[in-house]
Amino acid sequence: MKISVLAENLSGSEIIKIAGEINELKKQGQNIANLTIGDFDSNVYPIPTELKDGIIDAYNHNQTNYPPADGMLNLRESVSAFLKNRMGLEYAANQILISGGSRPLIYSTYLALVDPGDKVVFPTPSWNNNHYCDLTGAEAILVETRPENNFMPTADEIAPHLKGATMLALCSPLNPTGTMFGKKDLEEICDLVIAENKSRSADEKPLYLLYDQIYSQLTFGEYQHYDPVTLRPELKDYTVFIDGGSKCFAATGVRVGWGFGPAFIVNNMKAIVGHMGAWSPKAEQVAMAKYLENETDVNTYLDHLKGNIQASLSTLHQGFQALKADGFSVDSIEPMGAIYLTIKIDYTGKTTPDGKILSNSADVNFYLIKEAGVAFVPFSAFGTGEEVTWFRASVGASTLADIQQMIPRIREALIKLK
Template sequence: MTDGRVSAMAAGLVGSEILKIAGDIRAMVAQGETICNLTVGDFSPAEFRIPGYLEREIVQALSAGETNYPPSDGVMPLRKAVADFFERWLGLEYGVDSVLITGGSRPGIFSVYSTLVDPGDVVVYPVPSWNNNHYVHISGARGLPVTCRAEDAFLPTRALLEEAVRGARLLALNSPLNPCGTAFTPEALGEICDMVLEENARRGPDERPLYVMYDQVYWMLTFGDTMHVNPVTLRPAMAAYTVFVDGISKSFAATGVRVGWTVAPVDVTQRMASVLAHVGAWAPRAEQLATARMIGATDEIVAYHREMKQGVEARLDALYAGIEGLRAAGFPVRAITPMGAIYLSAQFALHGWQTPEGEVLATNEQIRQYLLAAAGLAVVPFQAFGMKEDTGWMRLSVGATNLAEIEVMFGRLGTALKALSAPTGVRRMEGGPTAAASLP
């Protein structure tokens, strides 16, 4: 309900759970407490700088006076550079008219919803996922969240989506996945693409198609044997129904530089550009010109990622090894092997355990607060990403931490877990909680 001072849409917007958690962390830091902050989906410049090449190009463009309005759909050098970038790195051939430049990736997502979705249309999205529930609300759509399973790395499958997409207007996908740090296999994504093509073939001439918004902003950050895949490479017919959302924010630690883009069928791109022209959500001109130079400099990209990706992967591996080490010691925790992005999915299955103060942990929020207070470990529960169940799953983000902080944190975490009392009927191990509490 609203008193009329603001719109019903604005009154109904839910605040960011991550920002609420950030308030807790700021208060503790202000009191001098040591926190290993794994909450922010961002990069600390103290840990990860943007490429030096990009920084120099931005300064040069500013010095050259490139400070006026850019074209609302992006400067032509960058639009051409994005088309070339997609062809060179992904083997995707798109013309310049398919490329729209945006002020970071968020305006791209907003323009997809604003252009393709009418009030009342069904938008299917997996949970956990980032912010789709908010964009559904803003657009007046009917959100249909599909809960994904840990055994599927929290990624949707054709079997989970099959019924949901009947009559839907938009399917929102993200890989590598925020918040989970997992990525589609070619087989799993290919099956989803087949489902989309079959659904569109089933629809009559008067029915609008089902589109896929494919957010791949983390695609250059994959690890181990993981290879990034996309709908159009796997199934070329998907080009008619796929809108890519991408940018430099994550792969180049450039979240504050605010350069993103979408790549889509020309008619869709034209209408998205019209929407954003009225919003004014374009990237700054100097940053656009600098980005055009950078994404065309393959050797610079390779050199930057050689160090940057190694740093991200080392932090993720340290978190994974530490949590799995605690699991091996009998603590009810586990993690999913990191595949991409800057995130690790970790489960703290502490429901029913009692703190030294006598509180019985019953919800993810209580577990989060205990980890923060007792171990100085700041994490984000999956509820912030649309999950309803209190299963202990949390997102751990490594963009603003380092290996030394992680090592010290695990000492505190081990002590905090040992301080918990096991639920009735659960046998404690000497020096640890319980072998029976170990997760499969």
């Protein structure tokens, strides 16, 4: 039976396919370390106690009816203060929109700014821009990035694509790589956006910037998060930020996201999110408003979470560097932020003990799932070509002990490939 052209053409998630394979093997009794999903095991990484208590308390006080369409005013005020204190960003409550996690904010930014056929420029690998382009009928302009730049886009790579584009979608720290923009690189890209907008007349649609900084509180060591509006304040009129509590408070199931930008855009996003009914649950908003105000609790939680995530990422990174030093065709990029490590496993074209040739990174991944009990996600799931031999490892759903145990298993599995 006929369904909509949009529904027919939507591509499924490669990560969900990998999850299917893992579940099948788990049913057969195999123990698989699942480094695929950009989530947390909430028994390893519970949400902040004060946030949890606040949510329970809000339900006990019957905070269960519709929240305002743009979010509870006290939460938008807490977010406003949080942005000012942590990043020096000045956004008033009416420039902030709350939704059920940050996905509806991304989708509503696309719907508010991008018409079918409009060009949206984004780097690959990156997270889900391809799907949002499919949903809005936008023309996706993929900009391939390079390992020597930590898979972050450069101004030189982006410049040829901005003429006539409606939106540039950037993310830092980046899912899937766990790498981030340096100051100068982001400044150069900002200057391109400013120059492009100067070249357009007042009745043309400007070039907007979607800046996803959902991992901005999860940075390690000396790595510092930069944003376009702090670096170039004149970009404030063109930039929509995506942010929220899902990752920094390991609260992916709590569903409180915040987006901010020019009030006229945020107002339109509010109408769209409202029609989808994609607002954040009221009790969670009440609790998040209170939690964000307590800087000491937030700092204590973030220090603890970052310490553990960084330990897992560094252990995995060192494990891959040790394999590389021993002559294996692998590599990894130093973790800078988020919950991801970028790893290279260059075994395409090799033959398994039962005679199967691994023809691409998806084959290599399935081989490691079966043989080493470890699952990653090939970068092809994030928009790169099939020939790319890099993968994302996500550590939020594993313990440090799980990660320590997987390196010898990977070593054994790779030795068997000829």
